[in-house]
Amino acid sequence: MSGGRSGPVVAAGAVVWREQDGQPFVLLIHREHHKDVSFPKGKVDPGESVPEAAVREIDEETGYRVHLGAPLGLAEYVLPSGRDKVVHYWSARVSRKESERAGAFRPNDEVAAVEWVAIDDARGRLTYERDVEILERFAERAAANEHHTFALIALRHAKTVPGSHWDGPDATRPLLPVGRSQAKSLAAPVAAFGPKKIVSSTAARCLATVEPLSARTKLGVSDTPDISQDAYEHGTADVSRVVRKRLDKAKSAVLCSHGPVLPDIVARIASDTADDHSRFDLRRAAMLSVGDFAVLHIAGRKLVAVETHRNAVSA
Numbered sequence: 001m002s003g004g005r006s007g008p009v010v011a012a013g014a015v016v017w018r019e020q021d022g023q024p025f026v027l028l029i030h031r032e033h034h035k036d037v038s039f040p041k042g043k044v045d046p047g048e049s050v051p052e053a054a055v056r057e058i059d060e061e062t063g064y065r066v067h068l069g070a071p072l073g074l075a076e077y078v079l080p081s082g083r084d085k086v087v088h089y090w091s092a093r094v095s096r097k098e099s100e101r102a103g104a105f106r107p108n109d110e111v112a113a114v115e116w117v118a119i120d121d122a123r124g125r126l127t128y129e130r131d132v133e134i135l136e137r138f139a140e141r142a143a144a145n146e147h148h149t150f151a152l153i154a155l156r157h158a159k160t161v162p163g164s165h166w167d168g169p170d171a172t173r174p175l176l177p178v179g180r181s182q183a184k185s186l187a188a189p190v191a192a193f194g195p196k197k198i199v200s201s202t203a204a205r206c207l208a209t210v211e212p213l214s215a216r217t218k219l220g221v222s223d224t225p226d227i228s229q230d231a232y233e234h235g236t237a238d239v240s241r242v243v244r245k246r247l248d249k250a251k252s253a254v255l256c257s258h259g260p261v262l263p264d265i266v267a268r269i270a271s272d273t274a275d276d277h278s279r280f281d282l283r284r285a286a287m288l289s290v291g292d293f294a295v296l297h298i299a300g301r302k303l304v305a306v307e308t309h310r311n312a313v314s315a
Contacts, residue, residue, distance in 0.1 A: 008084040012054035013041020014092035015072060015138045016064060017147065018099055018116070024142045025116040026135070027094070028125055029061060032112035036127035039134065041087055042110070049185075049312060050088050051192035058092060061111045064099075066092040067194025067252070069149045070297035070305040072137045075130040089134050091147060146299040151193045151252040152243075153295050154265050156288040157201075157209040158182035159315045171203040171230055180208070182291035182313045187212040189309055190254060193295055195219065197253035199242060201228040206256045209291070213254065227265065229258040237261070243268040247301065254293075262286055269296050273303035280306040290315050 016027040016039070028037050042057035044050055051068055059065050069091035076086050105114045117125060119139050126132050141147040159179035166173045175183065190213055198214055200206045202223045214221050224242060231237035243265060246253045255265055263286035270282055273296075280303065285294035291311030297304050 008086050009079065010044045010050065011041050011085060011087040012044055012050045012057065012089075013039050013087060014054055014058055014066065014068065014090045015039055015134060016058060016062065016066060016092045016094060017138070018094040018096075020116065023118060024138075024147060025118055026122050026138070027062060027064070028115050028117060028122060029111045030113040030115070031110065037125050038127060038131050039089070040111075041089070047312075049189035049192070049309070051090075051309070052188040054088065054090060054092075055192045061108070062114055063105055064094050066094060066098070068092055068192050069147070069151075070141070070299075071307050072134050075134055077130060091138055091141070091149075093148060141299075141304065146302060146304045149297045149299045149304060150250050151195070151295050151297050152246055152269055153190060153193060153195060153252070153254045153293055154262055154269075154285065154288070155186070155190065155209070155254055155256040155293040156259060156262055156290055157203070157205045157256060158186075158291040158311075160205040160290070171228065173203075173205055175205055175208045178313060178315060179205070179290070182311045182315070183209045184212045185312045186291055186293060187216045190293060191216050194252050195254045196251040197246070197249070198222065198256070199224060199227070199246070199253060200256040201225070201258060201261070203228055203230070203258070206258070210254065210256045227255060227257040227261055229260055232258070232261045232264070239264045240268050243272065247272055247298070250298075250300075259288070259290075262288055266294065266296070269298075270303060273298050273301055281308070282306065284308050 017024045040058045040061040044053040072089040079085050159176045161173050198219050198221045200210050200223045202225050225231040226238040226242050266286040294308045
């Protein structure tokens with residue numbers, strides 16, 4: 001969000017890509033009013049998350065409905081008005097099915113034309129050096145065959161009635177009103193990463209946290225005691241089984257669990273996918289506050305990026 005008048009303008013976009021002739025081609029947009037060639041992006045609306053804005057802007061500007069892949073960093077520059085602008089970029093793959101669904105592009109208020117080009121051609125077509133730098137990060141991933149990723153999303157349940165205020169079993173503690181608001185607020189940013197599966201602890205607070213996400217994505221919820229706090233504290237949880245299954249499936253999934261369990265979930269994902277843990281801020285990803293989530297992006301069996309997102313609703 002742009003914050004106050006003197007704060008930076010925050011925007012979001014992506015290097016949108018698809019396979020063509022066995023190679024990744026990237027999508028460039030031609031903006032008539034700016035007389036430039038760039039990547040699809042746009043400002044974050046008030047009350048909107050940055051990942052949500054990226055997906056929305058790509059749809060509005062190009063007609064492609066995408067989910068976000070691994071982050072590609074920031075582009076920071078000063079606008080003619082003197083305000084700073086910060087653009088968050090991800091990669092975003094267009095599937096063959098989505099490419100066929102989108103059909104012919106229609107010019108709109110923002111974009112006069114779009115074109116799919118090879119990475120080498122894109123370097124010479126982009127107007128701004130800052131966009132070339134973002135492209136180079138994507139090109140490095142593509143050269144290493146790490147551009148096609150899936151995500152494992154570690155989510156901590158939202159704010160819950162304290163145990164000291166609850167007479168029943170710990171697993172039955174419900175969300176507080178602020179927790180219900182947190183659950184609603186995380187649905188859109190988590191959905192931006194395109195989960196195909198939602199796995200939850202059997203605790204009521206975890207199941208309630210993923211309910212709005214389930215409704216938004218039209219995905220059912222699979223609950224398991226293997227990532228529950230009760231089972232973890234009694235030594236009967238099997239976190240490794242859950243993690244291995246999700247890695248073997250190689251499809252984006254959400255794992256909703258608890259503060260004591262999440263460090264083990266993150267550590268097991270990392271140990272199975274990362275040969276150099278020091279490259280990633282795994283501690284931040286593991287030590288989530290209530291309603292926060294971390295996204296671990298994996299290509300094959302290799303961890304390529306980790307990002308952490310705060311809940312928009314303060315606990």
